[in-house]
Amino acid sequence: MEKTVDLDEIDRKILRELRRDGRLSNAGLAEKVGLSASPCWNRVRRLEEQGVIEGYTVLLNQQALGVPDTVMIEVTLDRHDDDTFARFGQALADMPEVLEAYLLTGEYDYLIKVAVAGTAGYEEFLRRKLYKLPGLRHSRSTFVLRRLKQAHSPEP
Incomplete structure (x- = not known):
């Protein structure tokens, strides 16, 4: 069983923002969560290393792909x-x-x-x-x- 990671409120804000927009730049993310760029980047890297962030992907539109x-x-x-x-x-x-x-x-x-x-x-x-x-x-x-x-x- 995987270990649960302790998240503080800033971590949760980072995750919510990335969940809304995974293409958000680090500078944009830092501004939204109230951090400077370097600490924000360090937190994102830590969340990735801990496996909280598993990856980044693109969502495709089924209708546009012909399988609606x-x-x-x-x-x-x-x-x-x-x-x-x-x-x-x-x-x-x-x-x-x-x-x-x-x-x-x-x-x-x-x-x-x-x-x-x-x-x-x-x-x-x-x-x-x-x-x-x-x-x-x-x-x-x-x-x-x-x-x-x-x-x-x-x-x-």
Whole structure:
């Protein structure tokens, strides 16, 4: 289990600002949190080294990329051994349509979030990719009508 890092209020301000805008310059960040540039940079580096900041990324617009629809798929596997989970999980990780995949407790083994182009794109994903994976016993799908909230990390 990973160790929890103690954060003071300035650390939390830094994280909130970077969460809003990961491209914020160090000078801009320092101004927003009330520090000079050097101490701000040192704090950001420390947060990175401690693993609080895991990385920086860009968010892409699904609509602009031609895959405007999101489908949530619940999957049950026919076997529950380590090899089946490993192979199925790796296959999901290799599919570009899969945005997120979670191993679950409960009735279903996985929850998979995919980006597709309408029902035709979804059918193609099912037939050409998901249904060809060994070990899949059952799936249930739901199209997302609207995203109400999107966060990529918790509020610090």
